[in-house]
Amino acid sequence: MISLSDTGNDLSPEDLSFLGGEAKKASAVLRKADTLTRDKALTAAAEALLEDSGEILEANRIDVEAANASGQSGTVIDRLRLDATRVRKMSDAIRDVVGLPDPLGQVVSGWVRPNGLKVRRVRVPLGVIGIVYENRPNVTSDAAALCLKSGNAVMLRGSAGAINSNIAIEKSLRSGLKEAGLPLSAVTLIKDIKRETVTDFVRLDKFIDCLIPRGGPGLVKLIKEEASVPYVIDGDGNCHVYVDKICDLGMAVNIVVNAKTSRPGVCNAMETLLLHKDIAGEFLEAADALLGGVELRGDAASRVLLPRIKEAVEADYEKEFLDLTMAVKVVEDIDEAIGHVNKYSTGHSEAIVTDDYQAATRFTEEVDAAAVLVNASTRFIDGGELGLGAEIGISTQKLHARGPMGVTELTSVKFVVEGTGQVRK
Amino acid sequence: MISLSDTGNDLSPEDLSFLGGEAKKASAVLRKADTLTRDKALTAAAEALLEDSGEILEANRIDVEAANASGQSGTVIDRLRLDATRVRKMSDAIRDVVGLPDPLGQVVSGWVRPNGLKVRRVRVPLGVIGIVYENRPNVTSDAAALCLKSGNAVMLRGSAGAINSNIAIEKSLRSGLKEAGLPLSAVTLIKDIKRETVTDFVRLDKFIDCLIPRGGPGLVKLIKEEASVPYVIDGDGNCHVYVDKICDLGMAVNIVVNAKTSRPGVCNAMETLLLHKDIAGEFLEAADALLGGVELRGDAASRVLLPRIKEAVEADYEKEFLDLTMAVKVVEDIDEAIGHVNKYSTGHSEAIVTDDYQAATRFTEEVDAAAVLVNASTRFIDGGELGLGAEIGISTQKLHARGPMGVTELTSVKFVVEGTGQVRK
Numbered sequence: 099m100i101s102l103s104d105t106g107n108d109l110s111p112e113d114l115s116f117l118g119g120e121a122k123k124a125s126a127v128l129r130k131a132d133t134l135t136r137d138k139a140l141t142a143a144a145e146a147l148l149e150d151s152g153e154i155l156e157a158n159r160i161d162v163e164a165a166n167a168s169g170q171s172g173t174v175i176d177r178l179r180l181d182a183t184r185v186r187k188m189s190d191a192i193r194d195v196v197g198l199p200d201p202l203g204q205v206v207s208g209w210v211r212p213n214g215l216k217v218r219r220v221r222v223p224l225g226v227i228g229i230v231y232e233n234r235p236n237v238t239s240d241a242a243a244l245c246l247k248s249g250n251a252v253m254l255r256g257s258a259g260a261i262n263s264n265i266a267i268e269k270s271l272r273s274g275l276k277e278a279g280l281p282l283s284a285v286t287l288i289k290d291i292k293r294e295t296v297t298d299f300v301r302l303d304k305f306i307d308c309l310i311p312r313g314g315p316g317l318v319k320l321i322k323e324e325a326s327v328p329y330v331i332d333g334d335g336n337c338h339v340y341v342d343k344i345c346d347l348g349m350a351v352n353i354v355v356n357a358k359t360s361r362p363g364v365c366n367a368m369e370t371l372l373l374h375k376d377i378a379g380e381f382l383e384a385a386d387a388l389l390g391g392v393e394l395r396g397d398a399a400s401r402v403l404l405p406r407i408k409e410a411v412e413a414d415y416e417k418e419f420l421d422l423t424m425a426v427k428v429v430e431d432i433d434e435a436i437g438h439v440n441k442y443s444t445g446h447s448e449a450i451v452t453d454d455y456q457a458a459t460r461f462t463e464e465v466d467a468a469a470v471l472v473n474a475s476t477r478f479i480d481g482g483e484l485g486l487g488a489e490i491g492i493s494t495q496k497l498h499a500r501g502p503m504g505v506t507e508l509t510s511v512k513f514v515v516e517g518t519g520q521v522r523k
Numbered sequence: 524m525i526s527l528s529d530t531g532n533d534l535s536p537e538d539l540s541f542l543g544g545e546a547k548k549a550s551a552v553l554r555k556a557d558t559l560t561r562d563k564a565l566t567a568a569a570e571a572l573l574e575d576s577g578e579i580l581e582a583n584r585i586d587v588e589a590a591n592a593s594g595q596s597g598t599v600i601d602r603l604r605l606d607a608t609r610v611r612k613m614s615d616a617i618r619d620v621v622g623l624p625d626p627l628g629q630v631v632s633g634w635v636r637p638n639g640l641k642v643r644r645v646r647v648p649l650g651v652i653g654i655v656y657e658n659r660p661n662v663t664s665d666a667a668a669l670c671l672k673s674g675n676a677v678m679l680r681g682s683a684g685a686i687n688s689n690i691a692i693e694k695s696l697r698s699g700l701k702e703a704g705l706p707l708s709a710v711t712l713i714k715d716i717k718r719e720t721v722t723d724f725v726r727l728d729k730f731i732d733c734l735i736p737r738g739g740p741g742l743v744k745l746i747k748e749e750a751s752v753p754y755v756i757d758g759d760g761n762c763h764v765y766v767d768k769i770c771d772l773g774m775a776v777n778i779v780v781n782a783k784t785s786r787p788g789v790c791n792a793m794e795t796l797l798l799h800k801d802i803a804g805e806f807l808e809a810a811d812a813l814l815g816g817v818e819l820r821g822d823a824a825s826r827v828l829l830p831r832i833k834e835a836v837e838a839d840y841e842k843e844f845l846d847l848t849m850a851v852k853v854v855e856d857i858d859e860a861i862g863h864v865n866k867y868s869t870g871h872s873e874a875i876v877t878d879d880y881q882a883a884t885r886f887t888e889e890v891d892a893a894a895v896l897v898n899a900s901t902r903f904i905d906g907g908e909l910g911l912g913a914e915i916g917i918s919t920q921k922l923h924a925r926g927p928m929g930v931t932e933l934t935s936v937k938f939v940v941e942g943t944g945q946v947r948k
Contacts, residue, residue, distance in 0.1 A: 126865070130889065209910060215899055217909055224921050225891065303747065307921050322728065322751040328922045329753075349944035356946035440551070462939050464555065466650065474640055474942030483947065484642055484938070485634060496649050496732050496935035497753045498923035510921035513909070514887050517899030519774035521781035522908065 109290040111298045118226070118253065118305025120283035125225045125251040127281050133200040135278050136246055143274025144192040147239065150270045151185040157266035158235065165233075165259055173363065177234045178260055188239045188267075191488065195243040198487045201506045202249050216516040221509045223249035225307035228327060229490075230296060232313050233260035238267045241310075242285045244490045246275075248508035251284045253306060255299050258291035265289060300325035308498075308508075310491055330499050330507075332491030334418045335365035335446035337476045340372040340435040340461065341381055342452035349473060350451040351385045356475040357449065358392060363420050365492060366447050366479045370415055370425040372435045378428045379403045389424070396426030403428070415442050432457050436464050443467055445494045447479035468494055468501035534715040536723045542678065543651070543730025545708035550650045550676040552706050558625040560703050561671055568699025569617040572664065575695045576610040582691035583660065590658075590684055598788065602659045603685055613664045613692075616913065620668040623912045626931045627674050641941040646934045648674030650732035653752060654915075655721060657738050658685035663692045666735075667710045669915045671700075673933035676709045678731060680724050683716035690714060725750035733923075733933075737916055755924055755932075757916030759843045760790035760871035762901045765797040765860040765886065766806055767877035774898060775802075775876040776810045781900040782874065783817060788845050790917060791872050791904045795840055795850040797860045803853045804828045814849070821851030828853075840867050857882050861889050868892055870919045872904035893919055893926035 109117075128136070147154070158180040165175050201221050208218030227250045231237045238254055245252035256264045268287040275282055288299060300309055300321055309329035311321045321329055339357055341350045357368035373381055382404040394400075395410040407426055414425040415438075429435045439448050449471040450461040462470045469479040481489025481502035490508065493499040499507035534542075553561070572579070583605040590600050626646050633643035652675045656662045663679055670677035681689045693712040700707055713724060725734055725746055734754035736746045746754055764782055766775040782793035798806055807829040819825075820835040832851055839850040840863075854860045864873050874896040875886040887895045894904040906914025906927035915933065918924040924932035 126889070126891075129891070211908075211910055215903060215909075326747040328920055330922065346944065352944060352946050360947055458941075464551075466551075466554070467937070469938035469940060471940040472942065473944055474940055475946045477947035478640060478940060478942075478945065479938065483636075484640075484940070485636055495753055497755065500935050501938045510925050512892070513894035513904065513926045515894060515896040515899055515903060515909075516883075517897065517903075519771065519777060519898055520903065521777050521900045522785055522902035 107290055108292075109288070109295060114288070114295070114298050114302060115305070117283070117286055117288070118302045121226045121251045121253050121286050122305045124281040124284040125223065128246070128249050128251055128284055129223055131249070131280060133202070135280065136249065137196045139274045139278035139280050140192050140196045140243055140246055141274070142277035143239075143243070143271045144189045144196070146270035146273040147185060147189040147192070147267070150266065151182060154185055154263065154266040154270070155180055155182070157262035160262045161233075161260050170259070174233065174259075177232070178263070180235055180263065184236065188236050191236070191240055192243045195247050195488055195505075198247060198505055200247070201509050206511055213520050214518060215520055218514050219511045220514055221506075222512045224508060224510050226251045226253060226305055227508060228253045228255070228299065228302070228306040228309040230255045230299065230309070230311045230313065230317060230321070231257065233257040235260050235263040235267055237312065238264050238287070239271060240488065241490055242271050244488060244505055245508060246284065248505040250508055251286070253286045253288060253299070255288040255296060261289065261291050296320065297324050300327055303327045312491055330491070330493050330497070330503065331495045333446070333494035334444045335367070335492075335494070336370070336416070336418045336442060336444040337366060337368045337447045337449070338370045338372055338439045338443065339368050339449045339451065339476065340429075340432075340439065341374060341377060342432060342435075342450055342454055342457050343374040343376045344454045344457070345377070345451045346453060347377060347381055347384055350381060351388060353449065353451055353473070353475050354385060355388045357477055358389065358424050359422065360475075360477055362422050365418075366476050367420070368424070368449070368476050369417065369419055370427065370442065372438060373400070373426065373428050374432075374435070375399065375428050375430060391422050393423045394426050395423065397428060399428035400426045418444070432460060436461060439465050446492065447471065447476040449474065449476050468492065532715055533717075534713070534720060539713070539720070539723050539727060540730070542708075542711055542713070543727045546651045546676040546678050546711050547730045549706040549709040550648065553671070553674045553676055553709055554648055556674070556705060558627070560705065561674065562621045564699045564703035564705050565617050565621045565668055565671055566699070567702035568664070568668070568696045569614045569621075571695035571698040572610060572614040572617070572692070575691065576607060579610055579688065579691040579695070580605055580607070582687035585687045586658075586685050595684070599658065599684075602657070603688070605660055605688065609661065613661050616661070616665055617668045620672050620913055620930075623672060623930055625672070626934050631936055638945050639943060640945055643939050644936045645939055646931075647937045649933060649935050651676045651678060651730055652933060653678045653680070653724065653727070653731040653734040655680045655724065655734070655736045655738065655742060655746070656682065658682040660685050660688035660692060662737065663689050663712070664696060665913065666915055667696050669913060669930055669933060671709065673930040675933055676711070678711045678713060678724070680713040680721060686714065686716050721745065722749050725752055728752045735916055755916070755918050755922070755928065756920045758871070758919035759869045760792070760917075760919070761795070761841070761843045761867055761869040762791060762793045762872045762874070763795045763797055763864045763868065764793050764874045764876065764901065765854075765857075765864065766799060766802060767857060767860075767875055767879055767882050768799040768801045769879045769882070770802070770876045771878060772802060772806055772809055775806060776813060778874065778876055778898070778900050779810060780813045782902055783814065783849050784847065785900075785902055787847050790843075791901050792845070793849070793874075793901050794842065794844050795852065795867065797863060798825065798851065798853050799857075799860070800824065800853050800855060816847050818848045819851050820848065822853060824853035825851045843869070857885060861886060864890050864892075871917065872896065872901040874899065874901050893917065
């Protein structure tokens, strides 16, 4: 058995169960802790991050050097790298979470039965949340803050590439817990960076109540195949914008340019443009220059209209490019558009640009996705932009949570039934 | 590839995928079908069950004969056996589902963002629901009715022992779909009764949106290990009643007798009695005769008070007896009671009998279960008894649904965002 201070670089399944058991015990304390105590821990953690920033940046420097030495891409290193400003932003993000309303104790509904039984459904923490994520150190503090705010303990399994940064950040978070008199195991970083440990981690269903994997298709596949813990998938976004026959073409161009180019590497960026055949030529002419930096891959009909479009293959419609590449397709009508979206969509965010009332209604009702938009950029599907506060991910599954997940989605509901001695006939 | 009329007693994974694809297509039609159409299909199915009852009873007779021949227990055969009254009850249960409010289209919440974006969250069907269940033929019609009412297609994988009954019932249900002009694949029974087919079935995540396993620990284990489809576990109920120091002992005896003996084979029946040491003797004296038919297994303290109590082993506290056996334990105080419940509970229904306000509050807040009760029998934790209408199961997990699941729990929520050309800064 390991001790809690152990860096635990070689954890057996039994060691993981021990850590899980400690997190479970911590969750029982958190369930009873009031809002002020949990907020105190978070505020103290936000301060500790600033005070410890020297140590955090030094630990991060080691991770960045290792990433450079192993030839990681610029994007990966940029996600990993911290500086004083980024640490301050992490601290501010925790303070923002403190400012969110506490979801716990909310009476979701309540009624009295004919026999006098009083029934109410009350919002309670899930218990222990497990997060598996890529090498972005800010996720360590963001995720922990959202879990603590909602009364949950959290077990974090970050990637090997950010291990030194994560250890330093966990230390600051735990000093916040200590200051509020909460158990340190309420935030537990798994420090064993072996790949196989992820498989053991996602099987801790005795201790972890909900798993939130944040990562690419490889991680999602592993979770679907191996996890015994219930999970909510933060999945890919193969997002479409369909420009309908009757619409404001200027608005359509603006929305498409924004959805594709404002931040192509994120999940709510658009990947495929669908154009009604009657406006396809005019749209492409108007958008061409503004999409100058974007590589276009389209079907035969679109390539006739704009020769710089390269020939698309089936895989281009299935892909989340996450860069300045976009698939294009000219469709006969809204039926073909909806059919295409429902075939290729990953169920994230799907938009139509139209002035046709019936088309807007049909698109929003018939497209099967977490979010559907009319005359707005897909980039708005985000917890902050929609007004939910910070988010722990965007669910592309339908159970439990769908779309951006905030503190409410980190809770469950319990039936409380009060009687005066009723028994069942 | 098989045809839909095929009994399909030997389905390859490809055949299952074909059936999944057909169910998925049917779910797209159901998503658009209005309440009247779905209710028409259900009403016609309820009528068809009565009209076809001769055929259904004949098919059931074959299943019951096979069960008798293979030496199944009386309980199993009673669950399997249909008669004219039971078929009528199945038909009536469908009519009851017709009478439930339609959850679809409900606007769960809605607001306007500072930039003018109108956001609303709308209740929508999950899509395709997969049910894996034991040999109770009434589950076939009950589950299908709840799924159709909530706009979902359903794939049913009943047990081998009820296959003939299920085929006959599916036929009646489909005649209802036909009458309403809905696709027959909206109700699809998997007719391949091989055990391995269950494993293939729970991996149809391309087609099935939610899996609801209804069965014992073996099935739950298989689902946890093999399923790639998200699931909601309808789990065991190791339910406790804790009789506190300050309470109405007559009420406590009534509740314990009801919770244990009114129907011992169901999941909301009690399995373990916890007695505060100060009232344990008096309680056991008062309850002894009324619990005459119940075998008691207890700790040393309880056996001193009532010699007929047999010695309990650890396993007795872990077990869902599902018969007239009950574990007993004398506890020092409410802390020990809550600790015991949280250690052994399966998270189903837990009750306290008390007149102490603080004890009631602590028990309801600190016990981690789908339902907690004060001064009422655990037997009330049931969709019908709580006023939710018919239930498809009782969830003992915390994600998506917890406690009795009705039609609302068979839905998801979609974000609909309407703009006037907004793009993200």
